[in-house]
Amino acid sequence: xxxxxxxxxxxxxxxxxxxxxxxxxxxxxxxxxxxxxxxxxxxxxxxxxxxxxxxxxxxxxxxxxxxxxxxxxxxxxxxxxxxxxxxxxxxxxxxxxxxxxxxxxxxxxxxxxxxxxxxxxxxxxxxxxxxxxxxxxxxxxxxxxxxxxxxxxxxxxxxxxxxxxxxxxxxxxxxxxxxxxxxxxxxxxxxxxxxxxxxxxxxxxxxxxxxxxxxxxxxxxxxxxxxxxxxxxxxxxxx
Numbered sequence: 423x424x425x426x427x428x429x430x431x432x433x434x435x436x437x438x439x440x441x442x443x444x445x446x447x448x449x450x451x452x453x454x455x456x457x458x459x460x461x462x463x464x465x466x467x468x469x470x471x472x473x474x475x476x477x478x479x480x481x482x483x484x485x486x487x488x489x490x491x492x493x494x495x496x497x498x499x500x501x502x503x504x505x506x507x508x509x510x511x512x513x514x515x516x517x518x519x520x521x522x523x524x525x526x527x528x529x530x531x532x533x534x535x536x537x538x539x540x541x542x543x544x545x546x547x548x549x550x551x552x553x554x555x556x557x558x559x560x561x562x563x564x565x566x567x568x569x570x571x572x573x574x575x576x577x578x579x580x581x582x583x584x585x586x587x588x589x590x591x592x593x594x595x596x597x598x599x600x601x602x603x604x605x606x607x608x609x610x611x612x613x614x615x616x617x618x619x620x621x622x623x624x625x626x627x628x629x630x631x632x633x634x635x636x637x638x639x640x641x642x643x644x645x646x647x648x649x650x651x652x653x654x655x656x657x658x659x660x661x
Contacts (some may be wrong), residue, residue, distance in 0.1 A: 451608025
């Protein structure tokens with residue numbers, strides 16, 4: 423277990439979230455610790471977040487996007503990470519492009535790379551490369567492509583969201599990945615993390631988009647994975 427003081431060595435940090443709420447769930451505690459250490463934090467939201475409740479009749483897709491982006495900004499404020507304007511890529515929820523053969527990939531990579539450079543990122547937080555959600559894996563590939571084209575790429579830490587619930591054995595780290603896993607004590611950041619998760623009101627019961635009963639809500643079992651005083655990260659081993 424790495425102490426919370428470890429966060430102070432990460433420098434300027436950019437968190438990349440596939441959907442609004444992933445930043446709070448996967449690394450909200452670390453983001454709070456970075457703020458407490460006085461380090462600048464900026465954020466990137468990859469998808470438009472509009473597909474959690476696609477059958478809502480009261481909220482159109484643009485309205486759902488607006489709600490979720492507002493929740494994202496609110497969560498960042500609660501974590502103390504709202505000093506910088508976030509980058510909202512607005513890619514289609516559930517259909518984030520995964521390669522430069524797909525529309526929107528190259529443009530998103532260029533925007534992401536520019537954002538990382540403008541914020542002089544020393545560290546980037548991104549979902550685990552095989553986190554079992556297609557948008558999370560696509561986000562990992564977007565970040566990988568952006569870093570590959572940077573002469574001095576920031577440190578890359580990979581956080582866990584859906585692997586807690588849905589990981590198959592092949593989704594988990596293997597020796598061939600060349601990564602090490604570790605836990606960080608986020609006790610000092612746990613309260614703001616929980617407040618940030620709750621700020622995503624549309625994703626926790628009773629929700630906001632209440633006219634789509636089949637829509638997505640975070641279950642109590644899922645939320646329990648993010649209630650503890652530590653977060654898990656993976657990082658590539660030095661060559």
